[in-house]
Amino acid sequence: MTDLVDKLRLARQTPHVALHDYNLLRSKAAEVLVCVFEGHEDHPYYDTVFRRITENFKYQPLVVNGKDQVLGLRELLCKRDTPAEKNVAYFIDKDYDDYKQYLPSDNTYCTHGYSIENNLCTVSTLQPLLETEYFCYKTGDQHNIENITKIFHERLSEYSELMKETNKAIYFARKNSIRLQGINNQITRYLDINLSNITPSGTDHFSLIGWPETVDTAEIPASLPEFDNLSPLTDWRGKFALGVYTELLHRLKDDRCSNKPQLFSVKSGMKFNPKGDIIRTLAVLAPIPSCLRSFVSSLNSHQKSDPIPA
Incomplete structure (x- = not known):
């Protein structure tokens, strides 16, 4: 029974699950910027920051299950290389393992400290x-x-x-x-x-x-x-x-x-x-980290012109 539970848990954590959720979201919002977050607690934080930094910031949130799913989804979407997939931004916590086995990119924000919670206390x-x-x-x-x-x-x-x-x-x-x-x-x-x-x-x-x-x-x-x-x-x-x-x-x-x-x-x-x-x-x-302010401002400027670079 324990092995079965572990297998089911791992199945939910594959980036293909996140990809399925992304495809559903895109079917309803084909052109809007999609912001991919690690967990549900990230959304209210970043949404508040977006509103503090700039007016009329339009996006759709996609909450996946952890850093591996955020970065794994990014890898899957990079292979498609279509305009819609270029209009995606990714948000991860630095934790103690940074980007893990993945590479940094212009469309990915990594917290300057361990996680968003550190910005608040x-x-x-x-x-x-x-x-x-x-x-x-x-x-x-x-x-x-x-x-x-x-x-x-x-x-x-x-x-x-x-x-x-x-x-x-x-x-x-x-x-x-x-x-x-x-x-x-x-x-x-x-x-x-x-x-x-x-x-x-x-x-x-x-x-x-x-x-x-x-x-x-x-x-x-x-x-x-x-x-x-x-x-x-x-x-x-x-x-x-x-x-x-x-x-x-x-x-x-x-x-x-x-x-x-x-x-x-x-x-x-x-x-x-x-x-x-x-x-x-x-x-x-809470103070907004300067690196986050710059990243969000960049997203906002690209909304008015071209998709963000991958």
Whole structure:
């Protein structure tokens, strides 16, 4: 039964499945730009960015199942070499394996950090959230913004220390073709997160990232120079980074809504839900990477003239 499930899962992950979905989309939208995304969480992020950068950006989204399907579909469409197939843009996360066995191209955007989630969990996004969603201006709590920002800095620094070995293990696995048996992205399984501190949960992190029993963890070097040079919030696994960020926002909401808040002057109710569909909200506030801004601007200019080069 396990072998059958694995075969069915692999069958869904072939680029020919993505090609089938692409053909269906093209049958209804023959000339419009198609933007191919890795997953459903990518669409609201990029859609928000498109709207922030340029007006009247027309496209159809195609969500496939992961980076291999995005780049595999690109390879299949390149063989057709027709005008429609030249009017496609591809969006992938850098992760720890970049383009994998594929080559970069002018019609493919690869995130400058690990993934889109890393673009969202910045301290610069925190201030406008505090001003508006946490009602600091409404209740005269502007003077508390600096202290809350300092607390976030401290907690994110603790996260960087506590999740370093976990991220390094994932990095090592990706660079050495070690297949992990499914990474658990729920950050609260790894860490106990509060506004006062972040501490280990006590759960074995190797089991949470699906480390295979056939590979000894002792094979991971004590130091990996390329990994050590990465920025934790920018270049480590994005779902972990966004997870700790949203968990802190949730704890901050609890404090804001409590009868005796510790970080705010007075209690205030708020509708903002840090654990809801937060990607679009954060995408409105987060800085847009210059490389993404340039890529989208290029797509927009080609919409007014020729198809984008492959």
